[in-house]
Amino acid sequence: MPVTEILTALVGGAVITMKIVVMALPLATLMAFTAGLMRISEHRSLRWLAVIYVEFFRGTSALIQLYWIYFVLPLFGLSIDAVTAGVAALGLNIGAYGSEVVRGGLLSVDKGQTEAAIALNFTPRQRLWRIILPQALVGMMPPFGNLAIELVKATSLVSLITIADLTYRAKSLADMTLQVEQIFGLVLVFYFLMAQALTLGIRALEKRLGKGMQRGGLS
């Protein structure tokens, strides 16, 4: 098979992979912040709920989570299409790891910041949203970048629930043509480029969020 044809087929798969990334990323972010904020809540029940979520999704295999959502939930009358299942499993899984980043980021902000915010009579909510979170976000960006790359790589799991993503197409093309070195070489490049694009995006975000801030020293 000519390389251009292989390339076309792979680009089609890469688009599907990117779609899944683009949909799972907001879900992961939402879960990360929700569970991360719950972890530092004053309410014990909220903390516990978040711990259960995080430990469940970190402590079990992402593939089995995916199978559960796609194959087992329908047995309980909740059937969803493959893409939704893939997005849900990946978003929930990465979100669980992300919540640890959120929690750590929030706790890493100097106590003096909260104290200054109290002295200026900000409400607890204002302290979080106006003072603590904007500072914590900057430090969260590098680990978020790592998780985004994990997400890109983990999307290959959805090839196992009938989605024709990059990995799925590569595998079937390779089975068909036996041009394994070309196909898997191109696939490597595709995944690498997607990860790089995300990394660059998150770096830019980090720089913007960190405007004026500088590591070390008293402020």
Next chain:
Amino acid sequence: MSEFAIEFENVTKKFGDNVLFEDFNLQIRQNEVVSIIGSSGSGKSTLLRILMTLENIDGGKVLVNGEPLWHRLHNGIWLPADERHLHRMRGQLGMVFQHFNLFPHMTVLRNITEAPIYVLGQSRESARAQAHDLLRMVGLEDKAEAYPAELSGGQKQRVGIARALAMKPSILLLDEITSALDPELVDEVLEVIRKLAAEDAFTMILVTHEMYFAREISDRVCFFDAGKVVEEGPPERIFNQPEHERTRAFLSSFLKAPSSNT
């Protein structure tokens, strides 16, 4: 208005099993400038932190302008203060911190306007105008758009003072505000406090190791030791004729090694 800006009545404060204050009493009159001196660990910061609602108390009462700070009256019984009560009480107090604690993600101007706008509900324009006035007062009108990281320690602390004043507190708490500064930057900060003290519009409690400064601006000096006011009085008397052995020892240790106690 109450004759006293601040009253500690038989206050107890513990950290775990460690009792710092026991039956602690102190009264500060309206517009009085009080310096607190004493060795490290004697409870000076904790006193200010209790007033700023950063530390709770374990017993007794603290009154701010005649009203209990850490208690609220509910159907005739005193309950521990809730966030709403604390929010109401805090408006009377402002604090400047040893380590500045400016918000590093905001410009100097926003550091000063954020709370007036979002806590007091001032308009953006009036908050900005006020911030520029305050920056002029502390000699930093040209730094409005700078970030804290671009300022020297002395400049940061002057912003810290402006930020606290923007909330129009009647009581100003200053916790070793020059201790983290290089010696050559101390005076520019003290100059601002000197002006404020001369206005006689604030009740001020300053914890300080700058003895000459405490002597110059205070109406009263309190010497703290192990959670007790060992000796207090007009600065001339405390510095010239300390009555207690502990006070004498503390002051003479200062004469010998002025910087060893910061």
